[in-house]
Amino acid sequence: MIKSPLTLIDDIFIPSIRALEAKRLRELHMSQTKIAYLLGVSQPAVKQYLDEDENVYYKRLLNLGLSKEELDDFLEKLTQLLLNGDSKQVMEYVSLTFLSNLSKLKFCKFHKMIDTEIPNDCEICRNFYKENEEELIQLALSMLQNEAVGQLIPQVLSNLAFAKSDAKNIDDVIAIPGRITKIRNIPTPASKPMWGGSKHLAKVLLNVMKNFPTIRSVMNIKYDEKVERVLKILNYSYKKVGPQDHADDDKIGNLISSAYDSYVDVIIHLGGKGLEPNAYIFGKDPLDVAKKVINIGIKYTEIS
Numbered sequence: 001m002i003k004s005p006l007t008l009i010d011d012i013f014i015p016s017i018r019a020l021e022a023k024r025l026r027e028l029h030m031s032q033t034k035i036a037y038l039l040g041v042s043q044p045a046v047k048q049y050l051d052e053d054e055n056v057y058y059k060r061l062l063n064l065g066l067s068k069e070e071l072d073d074f075l076e077k078l079t080q081l082l083l084n085g086d087s088k089q090v091m092e093y094v095s096l097t098f099l100s101n102l103s104k105l106k107f108c109k110f111h112k113m114i115d116t117e118i119p120n121d122c123e124i125c126r127n128f129y130k131e132n133e134e135e136l137i138q139l140a141l142s143m144l145q146n147e148a149v150g151q152l153i154p155q156v157l158s159n160l161a162f163a164k165s166d167a168k169n170i171d172d173v174i175a176i177p178g179r180i181t182k183i184r185n186i187p188t189p190a191s192k193p194m195w196g197g198s199k200h201l202a203k204v205l206l207n208v209m210k211n212f213p214t215i216r217s218v219m220n221i222k223y224d225e226k227v228e229r230v231l232k233i234l235n236y237s238y239k240k241v242g243p244q245d246h247a248d249d250d251k252i253g254n255l256i257s258s259a260y261d262s263y264v265d266v267i268i269h270l271g272g273k274g275l276e277p278n279a280y281i282f283g284k285d286p287l288d289v290a291k292k293v294i295n296i297g298i299k300y301t302e303i304s
Contacts, residue, residue, distance in 0.1 A: 016057040022049040065106035099129035140286030148297030150185040154222035161201035173202035207257030223277040236265040243272035
């Protein structure tokens with residue numbers, strides 16, 4: 001009898017991810033007891049994960065249809081969610097990642113290899129996942145609950161925006177009304193994300209997406225010379241624009257979006273009279289942007 005492709009999440013995906021994640025958490029000097037608590041397994045299971053060669057687990061996931069780059073990117077984001085301690089969002093992220101890849105038919109070759117009864121033209125998984133922008137931006141906001149990011153919040157505050165794949169106007173871009181402030185050095189949204197929540201970032205994204213439709217998310221952080229040093233250390237490509245004196249949101253947004261190119265991670269706006277300098281971090285989705293911002297924040301803390 002044909003097995004559902006959903007069995008792959010329990011048989012291969014989650015056990016392998018747990019093992020790889022255990023090793024990452026151990027590298028952060030976390031105890032086996034704490035790792036077991038975060039991963040929802042026993043302490044002896046964690047010891048077994050740590051004793052085994054991680055390449056065994058990488059190989060299982062590579063055979064499933066994922067690339068090493070995809071796995072490392074996923075694990076880096078998962079680590080941050082685990083450190084922030086929201087088990088519900090961890091489960092959401094693991095599930096949506098699996099279903100998203102399943103819907104992209106990445107696991108078909110493996111599934112057909114282990115179950116020869118599956119027809120060659122089978123594509124039933126294609127409709128298993130539908131992107132939920134609100135869920136993704138909430139996950140990104142959870143990732144950003146990090147003191148290292150708190151030091152990057154500018155005086156004008158930050159915001160995080162995410163556009164629909166077919167965005168046409170401001171109401172197709174979700175962001176945080178009131179922006180992201182910080183409470184006890186932790187980035188804290190002033191309210192729940194809403195469609196049309198940031199006119200400024202929406203205009204930036206809509207203009208960028210005209211030429212680069214896969215770039216659908218952006219966040220602004222403060223800019224100073226130390227941030228620029230960090231960008232160089234992390235090999236994040238960037239461009240500078242401005243300064244502009246007393247420019248409004250439209251002029252700032254137009255200048256930033258006109259400078260964007262396919263190889264760019266960050267656009268730095270140098271501010272001007274009445275304007276605070278800011279760096280705009282771009283990515284394919286808010287999780288991608290959050291990862292970059294966290295990396296910037298951690299490195300910003302490390303260097304003098």
